[in-house]
Amino acid sequence: xxxxxxxxxxxxxxxxxxxxxxxxxxxxxxxxxxxxxxxxxxxxxxxxxxxxxxxxxxxxxxxxxxxxxxxxxxxxxxxxxxxxxxxxxxxxxxxxxxxxxxxxxxxxxxxxxxxxxxxxxxxxxxxxxxxxxxxxxxxxxxxxxxxxxxxxxxxxxxxxxxxxxxxxxxxxxxxxxxxxxxxxxxxxxxxxxxxxxxxxxxxxxxxxxxxxxxxxxxxxxxxxxxxxxxxxxxxxxx
Amino acid sequence: xxxxxxxxxxxxxxxxxxxxxxxxxxxxxxxxxxxxxxxxxxxxxxxxxxxxxxxxxxxxxxxxxxxxxxxxxxxxxxxxxxxxxxxxxxxxxxxxxxxxxxxxxxxxxxxxxxxxxxxxxxxxxxxxxxxxxxxxxxxxxxxxxxxxxxxxxxxxxxxxxxxxxxxxxxxxxxxxxxxxxxxxxxxxxxxxxxxxxxxxxxxxxxxxxxxxxxxxxxxxxxxxxxxxxxxxxxxxxxxxxxxxxxx
Numbered sequence: 120x121x122x123x124x125x126x127x128x129x130x131x132x133x134x135x136x137x138x139x140x141x142x143x144x145x146x147x148x149x150x151x152x153x154x155x156x157x158x159x160x161x162x163x164x165x166x167x168x169x170x171x172x173x174x175x176x177x178x179x180x181x182x183x184x185x186x187x188x189x190x191x192x193x194x195x196x197x198x199x200x201x202x203x204x205x206x207x208x209x210x211x212x213x214x215x216x217x218x219x220x221x222x223x224x225x226x227x228x229x230x231x232x233x234x235x236x237x238x239x240x241x242x243x244x245x246x247x248x249x250x251x252x253x254x255x256x257x258x259x260x261x262x263x264x265x266x267x268x269x270x271x272x273x274x275x276x277x278x279x280x281x282x283x284x285x286x287x288x289x290x291x292x293x294x295x296x297x298x299x300x301x302x303x304x305x306x307x308x309x310x311x312x313x314x315x316x317x318x319x320x321x322x323x324x325x326x327x328x329x330x331x332x333x334x335x336x337x338x339x340x341x342x343x344x345x346x347x348x349x350x351x352x353x354x355x356x357x
Numbered sequence: 358x359x360x361x362x363x364x365x366x367x368x369x370x371x372x373x374x375x376x377x378x379x380x381x382x383x384x385x386x387x388x389x390x391x392x393x394x395x396x397x398x399x400x401x402x403x404x405x406x407x408x409x410x411x412x413x414x415x416x417x418x419x420x421x422x423x424x425x426x427x428x429x430x431x432x433x434x435x436x437x438x439x440x441x442x443x444x445x446x447x448x449x450x451x452x453x454x455x456x457x458x459x460x461x462x463x464x465x466x467x468x469x470x471x472x473x474x475x476x477x478x479x480x481x482x483x484x485x486x487x488x489x490x491x492x493x494x495x496x497x498x499x500x501x502x503x504x505x506x507x508x509x510x511x512x513x514x515x516x517x518x519x520x521x522x523x524x525x526x527x528x529x530x531x532x533x534x535x536x537x538x539x540x541x542x543x544x545x546x547x548x549x550x551x552x553x554x555x556x557x558x559x560x561x562x563x564x565x566x567x568x569x570x571x572x573x574x575x576x577x578x579x580x581x582x583x584x585x586x587x588x589x590x591x592x593x594x595x596x597x598x599x600x601x602x603x604x
Binding site (some may be wrong): 124140145150161166171175238241253283291294306310312338341 | 385396575
């Protein structure tokens with residue numbers, strides 16, 4: 120690549136993308152809290168601090184590690200513009216990464232070049248537009264099916280099914296576990312079951328805010344040992 | 358029923374509060390498309406190539422986006438329409454949003470996102486889901502220009518370990534989340550097992566049968582399978598039921 124081209128790319132792409140990316144990210148962070156602020160200012164509803172912290176401890180115990188690592192891991196694929204857009208709209212791994220890879224493949228650019236950066240950015244932009252259109256269209260559809268009101272409180276089989284979203288989700292995640300990273304799963308799953316059984320025997324649920332943070336740490340530490348010994352590898356991991 | 362808070366959750370004010378971030382996203386997308394086209398032309402990409410990139414992104418994303426609608430359908434009865442719509446169209450994945458909402462409700466003493474909500478629980482769920490993603494957004498906002506520096510600080514450039522660590526952190530949290538409904542028995546256990554086996558079967562079909570298109574649908578299908586199994590077990594054999602959940 121000629122020096123000139125590198126310079127043009129720097130001036131016309133890297134600098135303005137950082138500027139736009141950063142500004143919009145900070146605007147988005149402010150907007151993130153508008154629903155909560157609306158509840159507080161207009162309806163006088165504030166969160167109760169104890170349970171809020173309890174919930175956050177669980178969520179943050181994995182979100183902080185993932186929030187730090189995901190941008191680093193996927194940046195080489197997503198590129199500059201792609202990183203800003205992907206982490207703002209979410210679904211990075213299951214949607215934006217394949218989109219970026221496909222776009223680069225379809226246009227036929229070489230990884231890591233300015234061309235690939237631009238193509239990745241455009242591909243992810245296209246995927247964002249698709250997501251928003253589907254979400255708006257789907258919303259209109261969902262709202263016109265009067266299914267929910269009739270089912271709720273009926274006590275019927277459909278309500279039983281709807282009640283089981285989270286167990287079904289966790290079962291599915293367990294399946295992915297076993298399929299992709301069985302060795303990493305043994306420790307957190309085993310300990311998880313042990314603690315859940317103890318809770319059952321004691322006749323109460325042990326709050327996840329107490330269980331999950333140490334489990335995450337133990338899981339990472341054992342993963343480190345397995346990685347050092349070469350039992351698990353980074354390839355095909357996520 | 359406990360539906361009064363839904364009037365707040367669906368109020369015009371809530372719609373407005375949730376819409377701003379979507380405007381920000383659209384501004385970002387449009388700006389970045391414009392920058393890319395200009396820069397692309399300057400370094401010799403053709404307009405056709407660039408349009409092709411946008412089009413390929415668009416078509417690749419349509420089907421997975423449909424799977425996200427499942428999350429929307431699940432969250433709307435509890436959280437009203439605008440907030441789940443904002444969360445799923447902008448910030449999160451179905452998995453994260455369901456876990457965050459469920460954990461926030463559990464911290465309030467419910468069984469999960471399916472318990473009896475009120476305005477206080479709704480408020481807590483909103484704040485937990487919002488604060489939950491804050492860290493990730495800050496990392497991207499602050500560190501993207503210095504990402505190589507950050508990489509060396511965090512994992513000394515060992516990419517394999519970074520991937521393993523990400524997976525280990527996530528599954529460390531999921532381990533207990535899987536175990537909890539499993540030991541509870543009843544409908545929860547059935548849904549869990551069915552979701553689990555559905556995923557295994559789908560995994561086999563995808564890898565052994567080389568059905569890659571199924572990948573995007575796998576999680577949604579497995580969830581629906583798990584839920585359906587719980588419903589059928591109750592309907593046909595009277596196993597489980599609501600009271601089991603509210604215990």
